[in-house]
Amino acid sequence: MTVKKGYILLTDTGTLFTKLIKLYTKKPYNHASIAFDSKLSEAYSFGRKSVRNPFIGGFVIENIESSSLFDKAECAIYSFDLTDLQSEKMKRYIRKIDAQKEQYSYNFLGLFGFIIRSPIKRKKSFFCSQFVASVLKESNIIDFDKPL
Numbered sequence: 001m002t003v004k005k006g007y008i009l010l011t012d013t014g015t016l017f018t019k020l021i022k023l024y025t026k027k028p029y030n031h032a033s034i035a036f037d038s039k040l041s042e043a044y045s046f047g048r049k050s051v052r053n054p055f056i057g058g059f060v061i062e063n064i065e066s067s068s069l070f071d072k073a074e075c076a077i078y079s080f081d082l083t084d085l086q087s088e089k090m091k092r093y094i095r096k097i098d099a100q101k102e103q104y105s106y107n108f109l110g111l112f113g114f115i116i117r118s119p120i121k122r123k124k125s126f127f128c129s130q131f132v133a134s135v136l137k138e139s140n141i142i143d144f145d146k147p148l
Contacts, residue, residue, distance in 0.1 A: 006087070015054065
């Protein structure tokens with residue numbers, strides 16, 4: 001069995017929207033993505049589809065080298081071991097969402113539910129950390145005891 005790596009990228013891009021999130025969370029990072037290579041050439045997440053408009057969001061494939069959002073971002077990168085089966089499950093889950101990305105949306109309501117400590121789960125809708133957690137859960141990597 002081959003051991004592969006997965007990567008979680010946490011960032012603070014310094015945008016107005018992320019500053020508002022940071023005011024509440026008091027955490028150094030406010031955006032989460034997941035990737036399969038150490039260069040992070042493709043990181044998957046839910047976020048803004050347009051650099052200029054934070055209110056148009058959904059499933060995104062981020063390229064940290066070509067996006068101006070990441071130019072001055074603070075970040076932390078965490079790696080974790082994957083079996084071949086876990087890696088394939090993660091990729092299949094993400095490909096399924098990518099193939100149906102027009103049906104998915106950014107879970108703005110879920111963010112407010114998080115703030116008031118009353119989770120709001122919406123079908124085919126995630127905010128970034130919800131998406132990363134769902135990828136890990138659906139791939140049997142981590143089983144969360146909190147609602148996503």
